[in-house]
Amino acid sequence: MKDFPKYLLNRVGLPNSHTLATYRAEGGYRAIEDVLKKPWTSEQVIGVMKDSLLRGRGGAGFPTGMKWSFMPDITKDPRPRYLAVNADESEPGTCKDRVLMERDPHGLIEGCLIACFAMRAKAAYIYVRGEYRLSYNRLQAAIDEAREAGLVGQHILGTDFSCDIWMHKGAGAYICGEETGLMESLEGKRGHPRPKPPFPAGSGLWKSPTTVNNVESIFNAPFIVRNGAEWFKSMGVPKSTGNFLLGISGHVNKPGVYELPFGLTARQIIDEVALGVWKGRKLKAFFPGGSSTGLLPASMADVVMDHDSVKAAGSMFGTAAMIVLDETASIPQVMDVTARFYDHESCGQCSQCREGTQWLHQIFRRIAHGKGQMSDLDLLVSLSNGMAPAKTICALADAAAIPTLAAVKHFRHEFEECIRLGRDPLRNESKHAPRLHEAHA
Amino acid sequence: MTKIQINGREVEADPKQPLIRACHDQGVDVPMYCYHPGLAPVGSCRICQVEVAGAPGQPSRVVAACRTPVSEGMVVSTDTPKAHDTRRECLEFLLKNHPLDCPICDKAGECDLQDYAFNEGQGKGRSSEPRRKLEKRKSLGDVIVLDEERCILCSRCVRFFTDVTKKAQLTVEGLGSHSVINTYMDKPLEGNYQGNLADICPVGALTSKKFRFQARVWNLSKTLSTCGECSRGCSISVESLRAKQVKRIRPRYNAAVNQWWMCDTGRHALAPLTRALAPEGEVLGGRLRTAAVRGYNGLECSDDVAALDLAADMLASHPGTLVIVSPFATQEEAKAALALAQALKATPQFVSPAPNALKDDLLHTGDPCPNRRGLLELGFGALAPADALAALAVAPSAVLAGERVLELLGHAGLALLPKKLRLVAFDVEASDLASLDIAFPVPTHVEKSGHWINVDGRVGVLNVALPPPALVRRLDLQLAALTAKLSAVPQGS
Numbered sequence: 001m002k003d004f005p006k007y008l009l010n011r012v013g014l015p016n017s018h019t020l021a022t023y024r025a026e027g028g029y030r031a032i033e034d035v036l037k038k039p040w041t042s043e044q045v046i047g048v049m050k051d052s053l054l055r056g057r058g059g060a061g062f063p064t065g066m067k068w069s070f071m072p073d074i075t076k077d078p079r080p081r082y083l084a085v086n087a088d089e090s091e092p093g094t095c096k097d098r099v100l101m102e103r104d105p106h107g108l109i110e111g112c113l114i115a116c117f118a119m120r121a122k123a124a125y126i127y128v129r130g131e132y133r134l135s136y137n138r139l140q141a142a143i144d145e146a147r148e149a150g151l152v153g154q155h156i157l158g159t160d161f162s163c164d165i166w167m168h169k170g171a172g173a174y175i176c177g178e179e180t181g182l183m184e185s186l187e188g189k190r191g192h193p194r195p196k197p198p199f200p201a202g203s204g205l206w207k208s209p210t211t212v213n214n215v216e217s218i219f220n221a222p223f224i225v226r227n228g229a230e231w232f233k234s235m236g237v238p239k240s241t242g243n244f245l246l247g248i249s250g251h252v253n254k255p256g257v258y259e260l261p262f263g264l265t266a267r268q269i270i271d272e273v274a275l276g277v278w279k280g281r282k283l284k285a286f287f288p289g290g291s292s293t294g295l296l297p298a299s300m301a302d303v304v305m306d307h308d309s310v311k312a313a314g315s316m317f318g319t320a321a322m323i324v325l326d327e328t329a330s331i332p333q334v335m336d337v338t339a340r341f342y343d344h345e346s347c348g349q350c351s352q353c354r355e356g357t358q359w360l361h362q363i364f365r366r367i368a369h370g371k372g373q374m375s376d377l378d379l380l381v382s383l384s385n386g387m388a389p390a391k392t393i394c395a396l397a398d399a400a401a402i403p404t405l406a407a408v409k410h411f412r413h414e415f416e417e418c419i420r421l422g423r424d425p426l427r428n429e430s431k432h433a434p435r436l437h438e439a440h441a
Numbered sequence: 442m443t444k445i446q447i448n449g450r451e452v453e454a455d456p457k458q459p460l461i462r463a464c465h466d467q468g469v470d471v472p473m474y475c476y477h478p479g480l481a482p483v484g485s486c487r488i489c490q491v492e493v494a495g496a497p498g499q500p501s502r503v504v505a506a507c508r509t510p511v512s513e514g515m516v517v518s519t520d521t522p523k524a525h526d527t528r529r530e531c532l533e534f535l536l537k538n539h540p541l542d543c544p545i546c547d548k549a550g551e552c553d554l555q556d557y558a559f560n561e562g563q564g565k566g567r568s569s570e571p572r573r574k575l576e577k578r579k580s581l582g583d584v585i586v587l588d589e590e591r592c593i594l595c596s597r598c599v600r601f602f603t604d605v606t607k608k609a610q611l612t613v614e615g616l617g618s619h620s621v622i623n624t625y626m627d628k629p630l631e632g633n634y635q636g637n638l639a640d641i642c643p644v645g646a647l648t649s650k651k652f653r654f655q656a657r658v659w660n661l662s663k664t665l666s667t668c669g670e671c672s673r674g675c676s677i678s679v680e681s682l683r684a685k686q687v688k689r690i691r692p693r694y695n696a697a698v699n700q701w702w703m704c705d706t707g708r709h710a711l712a713p714l715t716r717a718l719a720p721e722g723e724v725l726g727g728r729l730r731t732a733a734v735r736g737y738n739g740l741e742c743s744d745d746v747a748a749l750d751l752a753a754d755m756l757a758s759h760p761g762t763l764v765i766v767s768p769f770a771t772q773e774e775a776k777a778a779l780a781l782a783q784a785l786k787a788t789p790q791f792v793s794p795a796p797n798a799l800k801d802d803l804l805h806t807g808d809p810c811p812n813r814r815g816l817l818e819l820g821f822g823a824l825a826p827a828d829a830l831a832a833l834a835v836a837p838s839a840v841l842a843g844e845r846v847l848e849l850l851g852h853a854g855l856a857l858l859p860k861k862l863r864l865v866a867f868d869v870e871a872s873d874l875a876s877l878d879i880a881f882p883v884p885t886h887v888e889k890s891g892h893w894i895n896v897d898g899r900v901g902v903l904n905v906a907l908p909p910p911a912l913v914r915r916l917d918l919q920l921a922a923l924t925a926k927l928s929a930v931p932q933g934s
Contacts (some may be wrong), residue, residue: 038715195484347595347616348618349594351594355537355538358617359570
């Protein structure tokens with residue numbers, strides 16, 4: 001693999017990388033200083049973000065600059081506006097934001113300041129996943145430190161710009177990572193996603209214009225502001241620019257979080273970055289971007305890892321959380337576990353999702369335990385088509401339906417064999433595998 | 442107004458209302474569970490999905506009509522295969538864990554799930570999984586019982602308390618397929634509006650304890666009427682079983698008075714309507730069957746023409762009669778009483794009990810006189826029960842007319858009246874009073890037609906929901922007959 005410029009994780013390895021001193025020594029808070037002292041206009045910041053073609057790193061890949069520009073004109077709409085940073089990283093397989101929050105919290109804070117400046121937001125709320133205790137503590141300490149140094153709060157760096165950053169700890173619900181569910185949760189209600197429209201930019205937190213961004217998207221902002229859109233576009237592929245954080249897990253020799261440019265193939269990533277499938281086994285399948293993205297078989301490992309190519313291959317880039325499965329993995333069991341997750345995490349508002357995620361799980365569980373019927377496979381497809389696309393308030397139903405459709409499409413033979421034999425030939429009979437009667441109903 | 446197209450028809454729609462409202466206003470049926478016109482829409486059941494044409498070159502979309510605002514030029518189809526398929530799929534999910542115990546469900550016959558499953562659902566379920574087992578009868582207080590298995594989690598009941606009574610009492614507990622409706626901290630429900638939950642529940646999950654297993658709803662005849670428990674005069678539907686007994690009272694939509702709701706006091710005021718008749722040949726011990734006249738052995742059943750003649754004679758020979766009507770008197774009865782009062786040269790008055798403690802911010806006015814405004818407009822004077830009793834104690838004769846008039850004056854007070862008072866009463870039930878000389882039976886307010894005027898001057902209509910007992914005649918006709926007899930009898934004879 002050829003060498004490429006890195007920027008996201010440069011500070012992460014430094015000693016005391018989470019402190020203001022280290023961050024300052026590495027040129028931190030230079031971008032917001034630039035923006036405030038030069039001074040830039042909000043439109044200029046949004047312009048450079050738009051020009052950089054940065055795509056949101058939270059899963060959908062929506063252009064961040066474009067999202068910022070959706071905020072209503074301040075001269076016509078005097079409501080306060082907010083930035084919400086989605087740090088409720090709970091997509092199975094994803095662990096990238098955690099690295100940034102634990103090891104480089106000031107980078108996120110500076111990104112928040114820039115985003116708030118660009119959108120004229122008076123406050124940013126960082127919604128941190130409840131289990132991320134270290135992230136929360138480090139971020140809170142960093143915010144306190146920055147506030148002390150006059151970088152957060154009133155009259156930042158002696159200018160007219162004021163912006164506060166507040167933290168909120170989630171309570172462990174996956175659905176609160178959905179942007180409208182996150183806003184409900186931030187407001188102190190049940191994390192039930194809201195129907196759109198109205199979109200957050202029109203009516204978000206406390207009915208005010210709000211933008212919800214992923215940690216990594218916000219983290220990119222200071223770099224783009226300092227180095228320019230052209231620098232950013234020089235990395236990656238034309239439609240997916242910059243570097244991204246890949247979280248690779250599963251049956252590989254070296255799982256972890258890596259900074260990579262767009263444009264590598266999945267096989268390159270597995271073999272060269274994660275040093276290949278473990279125990280000398282062969283690759284069977286992989287989730288390209290978290291469990292909500294469709295499973296791809298080994299034969300499709302030459303797909304280029306960028307938003308559009310993965311989509312063309314019938315899956316999604318998602319949060320770039322690759323989950324690698326080797327030849328001993330049983331797809332029915334993988335889907336049993338995956339479906340169980342969505343059954344457990346559905347908020348229960350929409351009929352299709354509440355009942356459908358449970359139903360999918362029940363069917364996958366039966367098949368994985370050798371109690372399936374051949375008609376189940378068509379039923380799985382039919383149910384998934386009844387749940388998605390876009391038939392529910394949020395995308396959780398889609399997230400359960402997409403991997404189901406992909407698994408049945410690519411691994412139908414494996415399900416059929418399970419059903420025909422009345423048992424799973426690849427079943428891992430470890431004591432940790434749940435038995436049918438004790439599995440979560 | 443915004444111009445949109447629904448099923449190929451150009452129509453005008455209110456841009457402030459969701460699309461489903463525009464469809465319903467046009468008579469286009471779009472099913473709904475979580476949507477209720479009186480509650481904030483949440484768009485969670487997804488049964489109201491309709492097809493909306495996309496921009497030119499774009500494919501059409503399926504949207505939830507309850508959360509989609511109307512926009513100019515929108516092309517909506519509710520009847521396309523795509524729309525039907527989406528709703529059929531949605532129904533299949535809703536029915537997956539529904540117990541299908543319709544044969545023993547109180548809601549069967551008026552159940553939205555049943556109706557739409559019949560209209561749009563598929564004949565056969567595809568699930569071989571066991572259905573969810575949850576609590577079948579969970580008491581939520583004195584009024585409502587919850588069947589968790591039947592619940593489809595539309596959250597109408599939750600929103601009823603947040604949006605209508607403004608005091609949240611219910612919530613969805615648990616996540617996803619484990620969600621159930623519950624009260625906060627398992628406390629029983631409070632307030633005078635719990636009964637509405639059974640009405641707004643689209644399935645048989647929330648049922649009324651009082652109506653539970655009382656009747657199959659398709660056997661109930663529904664009659665439009667007006668509630669008489671306070672001066673609000675909520676529009677109601679009186680539902681009676683085989684023309685014999687009122688089984689249920691439910692609110693009926695009236696934008697100007699009660700919208701979709703009514704209080705439990707009115708809803709459960711069935712006792713005065715279901716009172717048993719007195720034994721054959723007896724006057725006391727139940728509802729009055731026929732006219733009764735005081736004889737040697739107390740009140741005795743009598744022919745009503747003879748009783749009327751006697752009453753006319755008696756009143757004519759004891760001038761200075763008081764005419765006091767019940768606040769339940771309809772405008773028609775009141776007018777007849779007015780004519781009687783004129784014939785007797787009396788001042789028309791009505792019993793006006795003190796306001797009760799049931800007054801609230803939503804509907805109940807606390808005033809127990811359903812037709813106070815109408816009676817005042819006709820020139821009747823309001824008379825507190827104590828004042829009425831004081832006046833009766835010194836009067837030579839009196840006519841008390843109308844449903845519950847004796848009860849509202851107070852039996853204890855009436856019993857103390859002097860024996861020399863010549864008293865003619867028209868009431869549902871007679872009372873063993875020394876002063877009561879002649880009693881006539883009258884129908885209850887569900888057994889007659891007429892009008893009341895509510896606190897805001899709105900006219901409420903009463904219709905005959907049940908036939909009155911065989912020999913019970915309308916009060917206004919009885920009063921008119923008495924007036925006619927009186928003008929035939931020479932005064933002061």
